[in-house]
Amino acid sequence: MSTPDRIEKEIVIAAPPERVWAVLTEPEHVGAWFGQGEPTPVELRAGGTMLLDHGEYGQFPTTVVEVEPPHRFSYRWASAHPGEQAVPGNSTLVEFTLTPEGEGTRLRVTESGFTALEIPEERRETASYESHDGGWAGQVENIRDYTEKLSG
Numbered sequence: 001m002s003t004p005d006r007i008e009k010e011i012v013i014a015a016p017p018e019r020v021w022a023v024l025t026e027p028e029h030v031g032a033w034f035g036q037g038e039p040t041p042v043e044l045r046a047g048g049t050m051l052l053d054h055g056e057y058g059q060f061p062t063t064v065v066e067v068e069p070p071h072r073f074s075y076r077w078a079s080a081h082p083g084e085q086a087v088p089g090n091s092t093l094v095e096f097t098l099t100p101e102g103e104g105t106r107l108r109v110t111e112s113g114f115t116a117l118e119i120p121e122e123r124r125e126t127a128s129y130e131s132h133d134g135g136w137a138g139q140v141e142n143i144r145d146y147t148e149k150l151s152g
Helices: 017-025 027-033 121-127 129-151
Strands: 006-013 049-053 059-068 072-077 092-101 104-112
Touching (some): 006 129, 017 027, 017 072, 017 092, 017 129, 027 049, 027 129, 121 129
Antiparallel strands (some): 006 104, 049 059, 059 072
16 A cells, blocks of 8 residues: 655735745744744754654654745654654655745645655654644644734
8 A cells, every 4th residue: 555645735825925934934933833832943044953842742853954035945854753853764854835926925835755754653643644634734724824813
């Protein structure tokens, strides 16, 4: 049985790309839509670390891959290995693409690389393709709602 490898989600946000970019990359915003409400440490440069606090599921030192403000941002995420720095081989690649659309922004999120991962059985519920597919469906809405409240 083959496992799906790539998640793609899109949503239109009623805010300019610069505002959406800030929400995706600035410590106080990342901690609000993804984390536990506390600022998230972010080294916003290729090779830098962004520490995602996923509460009961652990803390995840992601590795920033690409930073092209305000259009592209990507990082590696070792969701099956809390506490481990994300590197090729233990992680998926999460990519955010921001495109102006009218007065707002089309946000596209992709996460890929699931088929190359060995996920420990005890982490399947939170690190599998299926769990992330459902997770990103909710997270893009969180990002939209949070960003639009800032714009209001």
